[in-house]
Amino acid sequence: MDDLYSPYTALLYIFNLIVGTGALTLPKAFSEAGWLFSSVVIVFISFISYVTATFVIEAVAICNALNQWEKLEKMKRVSRYLRLTVDTVETSDDDDISDTEDSLMLPAAYIENFPSEPKRLFTLDIKCELSEMATTLFNKGGQLFFYICVCLYLYGDLTIYSAAIGKTLVDLTCTTMPNVTENDHCWVTYDFSRRSIYQLYLGCFLMLFGPFVFFNIQKTKYLQFITSVTRWLAFTLMIGLAIARIADSSKAHGHPELAVASGLPALLGSCVYSFMCHHSLPGLLAPVSDKSKIFTHLALDYSAILIFYLTLALTALFAFPSLDDLYSLDFIPTGSAWSVAAGIFLTSFPIMTLTTSFPIISVTLRSNLQAIFSSCDWWFLRALFVPLLTVIPPVFIAMTTENIETLVGITGSYAGVVIQYVIPASLILVGRKSIPEAISNAPFPYKSPFQSPLWPFLIIIWAFISVVLVTFDLIREKSVRSLIY
Known part of the structure; x- marks a missing residue:
């Protein structure tokens, strides 16, 4: 088949899928939790994420087997019914009956021999998305819970994208000043605060890219290739420039602490968000030509x-004395012409990548929202209201805050935890x-x-602990702010 690709191509796709905006928030989260403590936590999170990824793969195979077996059972019932019907036909001649019986017995014989070829049951060759698995294995309540969690995660994604784009545009166009706040003037000669310009940029962004939600668009392979090359170049430059800064003794360096327990909740959100691929994993694995060593x-x-x-x-922790919520914004264009060019490229990196992803994510969210309202016959609700409900709330939420670390933490620690931990564990428990x-x-x-029945329960327990920690941290922060103000 022309659509097949090698396992190593699949690995590249998965790498590009996982490594995205979440990676830009990790340095700040590491700085708040301590470099050694953060390193241990991210190793643990990556292992848990791998475990649940293997759960998704097994669940795909189970759902394919269940769907095929159900079709076979239906074919058996139809075949038996047709054979009984043929037996009742007494007016036909022997040749006609023989021909009819042969034509009707063929699928029955195929079905009876099918279990001798069991490899065709548990397969990854048939594409089975996460939503299809939820429909196959979960009851109506479970399906509704699944769609709500997916929609919340995608809403969080769009909010993070909007905030990252708006904040990047402000930092690129406004006058650069030390210790600047959102209430400071964007330009010295004009009476516009950085916050008002940030909201203006988001409004323009909504007007330009919001209408794409009304169409069915697909990311072309050329656009995907350009985005991937841009991402690799940007991250390689960040690492290289950070190492060069560490080697330059004339510049101020970072001196991160070993461990800060209070930074754990934000770190959890960033790490969970940074390893998210489970919602797209089934579609990426189906076209792989050789799946024998998939795990x-x-x-x-x-x-x-x-x-x-x-x-x-x-490298970011030890290169910079302080870090921005979005790591790309730490590379302010200064110095030589090459440094200015690299700084402009890195600072504008989120705009180049996220503007291409925003329409894709918005169409995906719209489709899921329409699935929730599928029983509604009001065409204007699904055709007009749902698309508007898709793009307007995340942009308006982004207008209220540009704290990307908090947005990532909430998205990763709530909806992300459910999609990455709870749903795969539940699929395995029900599927087996x-x-x-x-x-x-x-x-x-x-x-x-990970075949032990304890693994899914341990994953769910860990998901519960993560949510409790993040919720406690959010309540604590709100209490501290109320005391200050």
């Missing part, structure tokens, strides 16, 4: 991403019990390496 290849990919994140975050006894002994090459 080994996925482990290699996660290891490479972990090393990359550690390199990016640790749903396998019919007739195919329970069939060869299953895509079983997760």
Whole structure:
């Protein structure tokens, strides 16, 4: 098949999918939690994320087996019914009956022999998205919970994208000043605060890119290629410039602490968000030509991403005395012409990548919202209200705050935790019990390496702990602010 690609191409796609905006928030989160403590936490988070990724792969195979087995059972029932119908036909001649029986017996014979080829049941070759798995394995309440969580996560994504683009535009166009706040003037000669210009940029962004939500658009392979090259170039430049700054004794360096327990909640949100790929994993794996070592290849990919994140975050910690919420904004264009060009490129990096992703995510969110309102017959609700409900709230939420670290923390620690931990664990718990006894002994090459029934429960317990920690931190921060003001 022309659409197939090699396992290593799939690893590249997964790498590009995982490494995105979340990586830009890791250095700030590391600085608040301490470099050693953060390193241990991100290793743990990457392992948990890998475990749940293997759960998603096993769940895909289970759902494919259940769907195929259900079709076979229906074919058996139809075949039996047709054979009974043929037996009642007494007016036909023998040749006609023989021909009819042969044509009707063929699918029945195929069905009866099918279990002798069990490898065709548990397969990853048939594309089965996360929403299809939820429909196959969950009841109506579980399906509604799934769609709500996915929509909340995508809303968080769009809010983060909007805030990152608006903040980047402000830092690129406003006058650069030390210790600047959102209430300071954007330009010395004009009476406009940075906050008002930030909101103006977001309004313009909504007018320009919001209408794309009304159309069905797909990211072309050329646009995907350009975005990937831009991402790799930007992150490579960040690491290289950070190392060069560490080697330059004339510049101020960072002196991060080893561990700060109070920084754990924000770190959890950033780490969870930075390893998110589970919602798109089934679609990426279906076209892989050789899936025999899928878990080994996925482990290699996660290891490479972990090393990359550690390199990016640790070089940032020791290179800069203080860090911005969005790491790309720490590379202010100054110095030589080359440094200015590199600074402009890195500072504008979120704009170049996120503006191409915003329409794609908004269309995905619109489709999920329409699925929730699928039972409604009011065409204007699904055709007009739902698209507006998709793009307007996240941009308006972004207008209220440009604290990207908090947005990432909330998105990753709530909706992200559910999608990355709770849903895969639930799919496995329900899926393993749903396998019919007739195919329970069939060869299953895509079983997760973590077969103990304790693993899904441990994952859910960890998800609960993460949510409690983040909620406690948010309440504590709100209490501190109320005391100050």
